Amino acid sequence: MGADLTRHVKRNIVAYIALLPMAAVVIFAYLGTMAWSVRLSFSSSKLLPRNDFVGFAQYVTLFDTSRWQTSLGNLAIIAFFFLLICFVLGCLLAIFIDQNVRAESLFRTVFLYPYAMSFVVAGLIWQWILNPDLGIQHTMHGLGFSGFVLDWVVNPQMVLYAIILATVWHGSGLVMALILAGLRGVDTEIWKATRIDGIPAWRVYVSIVLPMLRPMIITSLVLLSISIVKMYDVVVAMTNGGPGTASEVPAKFIMDNLFERANIGLATAASTVMLVTVLLVMAPVIYSQYFRKSGRAS
Amino acid sequence: MSQAKSATTKRPLTYHEVWGRVGIYAFLGVLALFFLLPLYVMLVTSFKSMDEVRLGLIFSLPQQFSIDAWVKAWTSACTGLECTGLQVGFGNSVKILVPSVVLSILLGALNGYALSFWKVRGANVLFACLLLGSFVPYQVFIYPLVRFYAKTGIYGSLPAIVITHIIFGMPVMTLLFRNYYSGLPLELFKAARIDGAGFWKIFFSIILPMSVPIAIVAVIMQVTAIWNDFLLGLVFAGRDNLPMTVQLNNIVNTTTGERAYNVNMAATVLTSLVPLTVYLVSGRWFVRGIASGAVKG
Amino acid sequence: MSSVSLQNIDISYGNVPIVKKLDLTIKDGEFLVLLGPSGCGKSTLLNAIGGLTDVSGGSIFFNDKDVTWTDPKDRGIGMVFQSYALYPTMSVERNLSFGLRIAGIDRATIEKKVKWASELLQIDHLLDRKPSALSGGQRQRVAIGRALVRDADIFLFDEPLSNLDAKLRAELRLEIKKLHKTLKSTMIYVTHDQIEALTLADRIAVMKDGIIQQLDTPLNVYNKPANEFVGSFLGSPAMNKVEGRLVSEGESRFFIAGDFRLDVSRYPFAQNIESSRKVVLGLRPEHILPANGSAAAIEGQVSLVEPMGSNILAWSTFDGVSLSHLVGQDDSCEADRTFPVTIDVQKASFFDAETGWRL
Known part of the structure; x- marks a missing residue:
């Protein structure tokens, strides 16, 4: 041996x-x-790393910190609506584009271009459009609709939805592109068979075609989930966590504690929580998608 | 479906079908407007003067078409006290982009080649770890990397940011090339070995020349990803090498006094120009990159 | 039960005509095979009969009902596809019953029909499986089952056996023939495989370039091909073709190609042929027989023999004309020797050299 x-x-x-x-x-x-x-x-590191051991003290502090609690709650809300809207909108766009429409490639280009731009740009653009002193609200007031209110970026209750709007604008094209590619791969004879069987088109999509596109759906959800967990740029550009702490997210919490608040122990505890969460959530998906079919057996 | 419908027909569309078509186009049209709205607002505002911007009609076309805002954004927009414009950030981004893209693609190709054609024990475990790493948020890696760069004295320099891009680009680049090479016939490799070619000879003479299509996809993916990066550039590039995205955010979010919205929007468009051009020129290749980088191995 | 009548059918994709001015009547309970090379329009025609492709001219009648613009689901048809087109995420049972459920048929009836069809096709033990867990042959049985449960009067088969290996193909071919015997429904079957056509069909319609070349029983299509195309498309090993001319000498008539000379007085010409007309002689290998001492024998120089199991295909030259012919295992026919044969002129075919049509 x-x-x-x-x-x-x-x-x-x-x-x-x-x-x-x-x-x-x-x-x-x-x-x-x-x-x-x-x-x-597990150490008491502040500005510099220390080699002591304080058990779970940092984790206890972390979950006592209201900013961290807010961050987690915000992430949950953003992730839920972002994934849901992106998925539904992306599927609808793909299905509608698949109906033999004219100017198909134009539509495709328009729906996917935001994905090519950086999150910083996405955040900045929507910050302006939703900015009450400048954007849509201001324009509507100028047109005489003085009661019109669209102040999402400065309204603590609505600021998360402003972020969701910007990220949906950025990401739903991805779902569209992947699902559309999948739709084009569906055997045309399946469609013929459903016409002989007399199955209405919407039913074919829901019961037959979308279940066939499971790999594409999982891929797009995985990609979107990663971008949500990593979400930092868009928040920094759009609201910088504000107003107050209304739009704080975990990634930003970690960065702030690492570089501005010099609280390395707390920051690494937070990043460990993220790490464990991601691994727990992603492990089954990653396993089934990437490792089940290994490469060429050599 | 599309095939079945493409035959010419004399049959008039039914009432139901006509409304169906109208609905489809209405849906797509409204959403297209929603997707284009930000780009439109950016463009029209960037060509307006500040007087016109203050009128607050973000959707109206500029009355006096002016490129002053563009010139200012490029040459003299301020980040804090420095007023050198976005051209600095642009230069930095290019300096970061070129070596990062070239090196990460070469390494990805090499890894993919070694993984799919050679028997290296433990290589698949290594690759699995690499893939798993790509799902982990950057925040987990950032602080230890900062310490490591500080120890070796390259923190806040061009090499630091380039190495960082290579590290974080490696999973997807390796996956991309490995999947592509797995689709090449193994007989090709066997024939070359019987002809007496070794590891590097096969790589450079046979495999690399066959990699052009996937290399194009890789270039598209890496150029877009590295150009659009904000976090890594912010942390690792250092004050003298801040990429365009970071500078853009500084210009927009650190201004004191009245905000020059027209300049800001011109700056935003300028920052997006590279990835947008890549996207518009590459067309379907862009989608192929998204799909092949992510769909199973 | 249903007859099918196609009248003056035109089908085109954009400006490209696929099927041209086609008339075809299929009798109630008949098994009709549309046979032809790929691109001849046979699948397009079948799709039009199923209502999956719109015609650009002409009418389709089932019995005496005009169904030209009727929705596929209302035509009373079942269809089986080359790629099986099973719904991959549904079990076999769901695949069979899905259309019926959508149509709002009650549970008991659905269950009865699924049971009947799955027993008939011997797939009743597979009902809980997904298509991906089935072999190719089993998948095609399920696809046939899906057509059966629809209570169809007319069954359409679009190259259903092309994706199967040779052994399974023979097995399922037999199965389909039995099915036709049991159900007595009208069946229209598209294939490019002549063996399938010859074994299954009541009548074969041989198609080329969107036009039916010949519509007849398998025996007639094989023995009396209407033109050169049909003659060479059917038959394996392929028909020999020799260009030459017909010459009348008194009461007799000869086929002459260079030094090659054959007495064809006994060939039943359909019309009067003027002397020295240019023709093509079509001769199937099995119609060139070992002479066995017959007086009319001609000598051939054997150049190559291909043993085919039950018999041997020999390639020989007769006065400058190269012909393939079948010999038995015991006929001691070897390469580089001579071998005497007789030609069964009555079973030969003559085609006009210019138009290709049978004389």
Whole structure:
């Protein structure tokens, strides 16, 4: 066995060397940093990392911090509406575009272009349009509708929906593109069979076609979920967490505690919570999507 | 469905079908307007003078067409005390973009090649970890990386941000090339080995020349992703290398006194110009990138 | 039970005509096969009969009812597709019953029909499975079952066996034939496989370029092909074709191609043929027989033999004309030797050299 292994490595030595950069990135940049982040979350680190051990003290503090509670609650609301609206809107757009419409490629281009732009840009644009002193509200007042109110970005009750609006604008094209690609892959004979069976078109989509597109649906939901968990840029550009703490999100909480509040222990505790949540939620999805069918058996 | 309908027909559409078509176009049209609205507002405002902006009619076309705001955004818009315009950020973004894109694609291709054609023990476990890493929020990695760069003395420099982009681009680039190479016939590789070609010879003479289509997809994905990055540039690039997105946010959100909305909007459009151009030129390749980077291995 | 009548049918995609001015009547209970190479319009025609493709001219009648613009679901048809077109996320039972449920038929009836169809097709043990867990043959049985439960008067088959391997194809071919015998429904079957056409059909319509070349029983289509195309499209090994001319000498008539000369006086020409008319002689390999000492034998120089199991296909040259012919295993026909044969002129075919039509 030992001799076999040596011979195998010798024979493929160049391939081993070629994979060293990847190994280094995985071991140091991914696993190492992750481990150290988790380790720091059990220390009392403030401005500089410390090597002491304070148990779950940082986690207790974290969940006592109202800003963190707000952040988590906000993320939950944003994630729920964002995923729901993006998915429904993206599917509808794809299905409608699939009805043999004229100027199909124009529609496709229009619905997907926001996805090519940065979250910063998305945040800034919608900040202006929803800004009561400048945007739609101001314009409507100018036109004589003085009772018109659209102040989402400065209204603590509505600011999350402003963010949802901007992110939906940014992301629903992605769902459309993936679902449309899937629809185009559906065997035309399936459609013929449903016409012989006399199944109404909407029923075909709901009962037959969309279930067939499960991989595309999961892929788009995974991509959107990742972008929501990582969500930072759009909030910074649009509201910077305000008004007050009404639109704080976990990613921003961590960044603030790392670089502005010099509270590394608390920040790493928060990032560990995010890490565990993501792994728990994503693990089954990742497993079924990426590892069930492994590459070529060599 | 589309095929079945494409035959020419003498049959007049029924009342029901006519209203169906009207509904489809109405739905798509209204949503197209919603999607285009921000771009339209940005463009018209950027061509207005501040006097006109103060009138507060964001949807009206500019009465006096002016490119002053564009010139100002590019050459003299202020971030705090410095008033050097977005051109600085643009230059920085290009400096970050070029080495990051080239290196991350080359490494992705190399990884994909080694993973799909060579037997390296433990490589699949490594790859699995890499993929898993791509789902983890950046915030988990950022602080340790900052410390690491600080220790090695490159924190806040161009190499630091380039290395960071390579690290975080690696999962999707490796996946992209690995999937593509898995679709190439293994016989090709076997034939080359029988002809006596080694690891690098096969990679450079046979595999890389066959990788053009997927490399185009990779370029599209990486250019868009790296150009649009905000967080990594903010943390790792350092004051002298801040990318365009960070500078844009600084220009817009740190101004004191009256906000020059026309300049801000011109700056926003300028920042989006690179990814928008990539998107419009690449067309279906862009979608292919989204799909092939994410759909199963 | 239903007859089908197509009158003056035109179908085109954009400006490209696919089917041209086509008339066809299919009798009640008949098994009609549309046979032709890919792109000949046979599938398009079948889709038009099913209402899946709109015609650009002409009318379609089922019995005496004009169904040209009737919705597919109201035509009383069942259809089976090449790719099976099963609903992949539904179980076999759901696949069979889905259309009936949508139509609002009561549970008991649906259950009865599903049971009947699945037993008839021997798929009753598979009802809980998803299509992905079935073999190709089983999938096609389910697809046939889905057509059966619809109580259809007319069954349309669009190359249903093309995706199956040779053994399964033969098995299901038999199954479909039995089904026709049991149900006695009208069946229209599209294929490019001549064996399927010859074994299944009551009548075959051979199509090319959107036009029916010949409509007749399998035997007639095979033995008396209406033109050169039909003659060479059917038959394996393929028909020999020799260009030459017909020459009358007194009471006798000869086919002459260079040095090759054949007495064809016994061929039943359909019309009077002037002397020295240019023709193409079509000869199936099985109609060139080992001479066995017959006087009319001609000698061939054998160049190649291909054993095909039950018999042997030999390639020989007769006075400069190369012909393939079948010989038995015991006929001791070997390459680079000579071999005497007789040609069964009555079973040959003559085609006009210019128009290709049978003489």
